Structures are given as C-alpha cells and as structure tokens.
Amino acid sequence: MNQVIETLLNHRSVRDFEDKPLTWEQVETIVASAQAASTSSFLQAYSIIGVTDREKKEKLAEVVGNQPYVAKNGHFFVFCADLHRHAVVGEMENVDVTSPIESTEKFMVAVVDASLAAQNAAAAAESMGLGICYIGGVRNNLEAVRQILKTPDHVLPVFGMAVGYPASLNDRKPRLPLRHVYMENEYQQDEQLYKKQLEEYNEIVAGYYAERTGGKRRDTWTGQMASMLEKKARMYMKEFVAKIKMNIR
Template structure:
C-alpha cells in the first residue's frame, strides 16, 4: 500500500482548523490538482470560487447552518456546476446550444465534473498535511449564496470545501463493508444487503459508544431513516430549473 492510498484511507472530516491562512501557492496547487481531474468530453463544466473575505465567509457560515468552520479555516472553496462559459462560447461561435445546456444530461455532467474536481482538491490538500470538510449546508439557502458570490444563471454553487491545517484529530468513521458498495456482474440481492446492514449497524454502534463513552450508540440505518423521514431542500428542482439547468 503506497502513501497516497494510506492517506486516503485515513480521511476524516476536520471541523477545527489552526488560525493559519493558506498561501497563494498552496491555493494554486490545490486548484491545479482539481483541474487535473477527469472531465466528461473535455467540457470542464465547473468553476471554483475561493472565498477569502471574512465577512463573506461569516455570511456563508450562517447560511450553511451556523457551521463556524465555514468561517474559520485556512481557505474556503465553493465548487459550482457551471455552464455559463459554454453559453458564452455558443455566442462566440454562433452556435445554437441552448437545448443541450438545458438538458438533464448536461446538468449531470456539470455536477459530476465539479465533484470529481473537488475530490482531487481534497486528496491534494490532505497530501500536503491539511484537513478538509465538505459543506453541503450551502444548499440550505442557495439564493443567498448566489447573491453573496454573484453567480449568474447557468451557475449553481453545489457545496463548499473548508481547507486548513487541523487543530483536532478525530477518529476515522467506519464505512460500509466493501461488499455493500462493490457488486460484481450483477447487483446484490436484498438478503445480502440485509446481512451487511445488520453487521454495519453493529460496527457503527460500537464506534459511537467508544467515541462518546456510552452517550451514543446510534446505528447507521437508524440515523439514515431519521434523516430521510424529514425531507430537506425541497426547493432544489425549482432553483435548478430557474438557473437554466435540467429543463429538458
């Protein structure tokens, strides 16, 4: 096992960072690493907005559910699905591309491209001794986020990435058994899923019991059922369509 894989397998979310801004060189290295990710048909349908302004970071923190590590980190990146530049290139080339830009397929391409770039950025940052935390809470109030970041139509802020030098050392959360996510030739039958979920519940419950000295003993299925019983961000389809994505 090489050093890169060892570091990836030790990933954990960091929610407390040293008061140490990333240098411009570190930011550039992370962004260049993000750009090296695969992109569907070379479309490169994403943008990254780096937020240094402490006032903007604090506002984003509030919109994301008062997560203070959105405001207090070495640097905050926002990954966006972006077809705006493609709209511009359509004008430049005199090409009719609106139908393609509004398609659900190109929406998926933009989201996937952004996610691939973000994970490259995360691995790069961790390889440099930093920690990261993805921030999906930005999607709580996307109108507000879009206003702060001045994103035009055909650009959707998808999630944030808080990066910095760790000021904590949390444990690694146990993931699903490999057999629960890796299927060979055909999708697993339900009885295999049930078996794996039971085993995973035991592992997760033991993890929380040890981490909290017995104060928590949650199971994974219990956590997920509780979360999914309260649908969130149900405005998303309307927002996505309003921004010119997924209308066809």
C-alpha cells in the same frame, strides 16, 4: 500500499481549524490538482470560487446552517457546476447551445465534473498535511449563496470545502463493508443478505459511537439514515435549478 493510498484511506472530516490562511502556492496547487481530474468530453463544466473575504465567509457560515468552520479555516472553496462558460462559447462561435446546456444530461455532467475536481482537491490538500470538510449546507439556501457569490444563470454552487491546518482531529468513521458496496456483474439480488450486511454494519457503527462517547451513544447507521430521510430537506431544489436555467429539458 503507497503514500497516495495511505492519504486516501486516512481521510476524516476536520471541523476545527487553526486561524491560519493558506499560502497562494498551496491554493494554486490545490486548484491545479482539481483541474487535473477527469472531465467529460473535455467540457470542464465547473468553476471553483475561493472565498477569502471575512464578511462573505461569515455570511456563508450563517446561511449554510451556522457552521463556524465555514468562517474559520485556512481557505474556503465553493465548487460550482458551471455551464455559463458554455453559453458564452455558443455566443462566441455563433452557435445555439441553449437546449444542450439546459438539458438533464449536461446538468449531470457539470455536477459530476465539479465532484471529480473537488475530490482531487481534497486528496491534494490532505497529502499536504491539511484537513478538509465538505459543506453540503451550501445548498440549504442557494438563493442567498448565489447573491453572496454573484453567480450567473447556468451556475449551481454544489458544495463548499473548508481547508486548513487541523487544530484537532476526529476518529475516522467506519465505512460500509466492501462486500456491500462492491458488486460483480449485477446488483445484489439477495435482499436478506443485503439486510444482514447492513445489520453487521450497524454493530460496527454503534461500537464506534460507544467508544467515541464513553458509552453515551450507540447510534446505528440505518437508524441515523431513516431519521434523516424522513425529514424533508431542500425541497426547493428542483425549482431553483430550473430558475437558473439548468436541468429543464
């Protein structure tokens, strides 16, 4: 156990921030930490947009699902899968890169690159005593987000990250048991064991909610997931991604 591991294991989402902006030094450190993440073939296929303009933050808070902590935080980052830079590279070098940068493979590379950078940023922020919350709601209305952030073709805002000084902290949610997530040599073949592990996790999650709410709530994880997944959400994504010339080959 060391300070890095303690920081990682102590993660929880923060949705209540003090109204206090980050310093430029803090922002610079968080972004530099993001840039230190691994990147496939040195492509660095992502960009980070820091949103500080109050009006833009208010608009984003509305379009991502009326989440007030998108507007009230120390700094709001939007992590984008970005292949526009590589289209420009093709122009500069007089090379036709259209097919590769519009392929599913490079789309996946860009999303992975953005995700790796974001997790480095999150760990850096939390190591500085700050709180973070990922905002997947950025994908609720990508056309609106695109207009607010003025992103070009080949750039996909993947998620946001609210960062700031925590005004209050939630308890850490229990994760799936290690033996369910980590498998050796092959995927879990015993379906009955697989379900048993999920039932055991259900008991842990139900206990967490019961303690947190004084017995008013005993949700299970599988119940939550089934309820969420039976509802169609963001079904426009395939068409939108193709519209901005990504993942079409």
